[in-house]
Amino acid sequence: MLEASLKQQLNTYLQNIVRPIELVVSVNDSSKSKELEELAREISDMSGKISLKIKTNDSGRVPRMVVGAEGEEGRVTFAGVPMGHEFTSLVLALLQAGGHPSKAAPELLAQVKSLTKPMNFEVYVSLSCHNCPDVVQAINLMAVLNPNIKATMIDGGVFPKEVEEIGIMAVPTLMLNGQPFGNGRMTLEEIVNKVDDDADARKAAELSAKETYDVLVVGGGPAGSAAAIYAARKGIRTGVVADRFGGQVLDTLGIENFISVKETEGPKLAMALEEHVKQYNVDIMNTQKAVAVREVNGLKEVELANGGVLKAKSLILATGARWREMNVPGEAQYKTKGVAFCPHCDGPLFKGKPVAVIGGGNSGIEAAIDLAGIVEHVTVLEFSDTLRADAVLVKKAESLPNVRIIKEAQTTEVVGDGSKVTGLKYKDRTTNEIHQLELAGIFVQIGLVPNSEFLKDTLELTNRGEIVIDAKGQTSMAGVFAAGDVSTTPYKQIIISMGTGATAALSAFDYLIRN
Incomplete structure (x- = not known):
């Protein structure tokens, strides 16, 4: 089933398993069951630390594969055949169940382990969905780390009747204990903070206690990433606060006009942006949404949705844009329902x-x-x-x-x-x-709307909501700069956003040394 090159790569990854794991595969006489059984046998044959149990005439969703540590009841389930974009989710589940450590932040992993509520996550996906793996991988990791949590990926193409009965018309759709929990791409941090009742208060206090930044970048897309890198290279205290790192690039599948890169995918570019920023001494604060900007005693303050407040000597706004809606009767009612x-x-x-x-x-x-x-x-x-x-x-x-x-x-x-x-x-x-x-x-598919509503009474905006800037990225407030799709920069392109981000950072540095 697996191509030779893919099998070779998988075999290399499976060498990282440190404790025995077991695959429990439930099948019937369907073609998808045969595919899943073949996949499971190929995987188990690659490592002596992977055992396989095949069940026939089992109840529940079939076909399905349960992954878990040997001797324990598995808590990670794949209902369907986890190929396409979900093959990576399967590989990570095998490694993590086998004791290979996650690269997630230690404090986030500790937060997952501390959750005490029983949680049964189910995420409906399509194998062509490039947003789905983030959600699948997040809940799988939570299930591996915490015995109170179970995670199931459900391929809507294999279980269309179930999808229709529930009324799912957009993926990923995440359910928790049988109730709707979220739609669209969600990170591990977002999911954990949403189920952790005390997370917002703790995070707000932590953020408010941070020292004043020389440059604070609001937004983690191409413009924000470029701004952060250019600012950090000047040796000044730099922070990035973002609703989601990568921004709208995360929702872009094919990218073929990024100069020097013949083709790539949005999530890959977003990951590369974050890794590049992390090469520098930049304080990255993810899953944090700005709701207000003000000037107090000569400093810029950014208020966040959780109540936290960050302070900076200069500010770069790179909050990007989102898909424009039609704003017609029925659209809001049937969003994710068609x-x-x-x-x-x-x-x-x-x-x-x-x-x-x-x-x-x-x-x-x-x-x-x-x-x-x-x-x-x-x-x-x-x-x-x-x-x-x-x-x-x-x-x-x-x-x-x-x-x-x-x-x-x-x-x-x-x-x-x-x-x-x-x-x-x-x-x-x-x-x-x-x-x-x-x-x-x-x-x-009718264009973009700038993410600037929270600036309506603070900065000069166009009638379309774009932040008005000059050639150097300066806004109507001294020391506050803007870049990328949220600004009046013409042509909303990734490469142009990066250039405006660099311009804004250099302008912010110039502002600091002159003031």
Whole structure:
């Protein structure tokens, strides 16, 4: 089942197992069961420290593989065949169950071990979802470390009936003890802090006690990372506070225009950014959301959602942007119930069903092309009379028999049955006629909104919410700079964001030495 090169890599990793582990595989006569059994046998044959038990006619989700230390009841379960993006999750589960230490921060690991509540996590995934492994790996590690915790990955493609009954229409969807817990990418730290009742108060006190920074960067995407590196290289006290390190890059699958790198994926680039920042003496404060900025006694203060306050002599705002929403009736109600923003993640959940893509730019047409190979039919709705996507993409989309492009179409309403999307209404802008499409899913790809709401009464913003900056990144408040997609910098591209981050850091250093 595994290719020779992959088997060789896996064999190398399995040498790190220090204590015996057991795989318990439940199968029936399905093709997926045969795949899982073959995978499990190949893995167990690679190491004398891995034993295998096969169960037939078992109850519960089948096929499934339970991973655990030998002699103990396994607490990490893979329901389905953990290949694709989830193969890495399987490898890490094998290593961690086998005693190989995690690279997570020691204080975070201690926090996981201290949790006392019984917790049964279930995460629904698709194997093409690049956001899902972060959640799977986080709950798996929690289950390995703490006997009060269980973790199960469920491949929605293998258990479609269960997915439909529960009403899951976006992945990853994380359940805790049978109740919805979260959607989308979540880090280990985010999950742990959400289940640890005292985490916010402890963290707020810890952050507020930190010394004043020379430069504090708010945001951990390409702009924030570049700013942190350039500031730290000047030998000044530098901190980065971020809602999630990597920013929107984490939600980007293919990147082919990052100069000197022919192609990469967003999560890989985000990891590389964080590792580069960590090469310097930078204080990284992750999973912390800024809610206010103010100036007090000549210092800049950043208030966080948990109540903590950080102080700095200069500030660089690089909070990036998020997907723009349609803001039409029904959209909010059916978000994650048919209204989606990531075709790579959620596309497989709509296999064989009709969907729409809102937006005719590069992201919209790329989404239509990707979805065309999965779904029954794709309808692209573009507001203007021309498509903004590159000609090569438009040509490809127009060549596909199950893709229809409608121009001058204004979406007016998302229609549903109370639990899921059933269609949408749009207005023909040339005739003002209202039309309705019967759909199972709607993928919104209409651009970005700056993450700047918390600065509305503090800094000068454009009518679109961008922070107004000059050529050096200076905002309307002295000593406060901005960079990347949240600013008025034209062209929202990764490489441009990095350049503006470097500019902001150099400008902040210049501000410090002059003041």
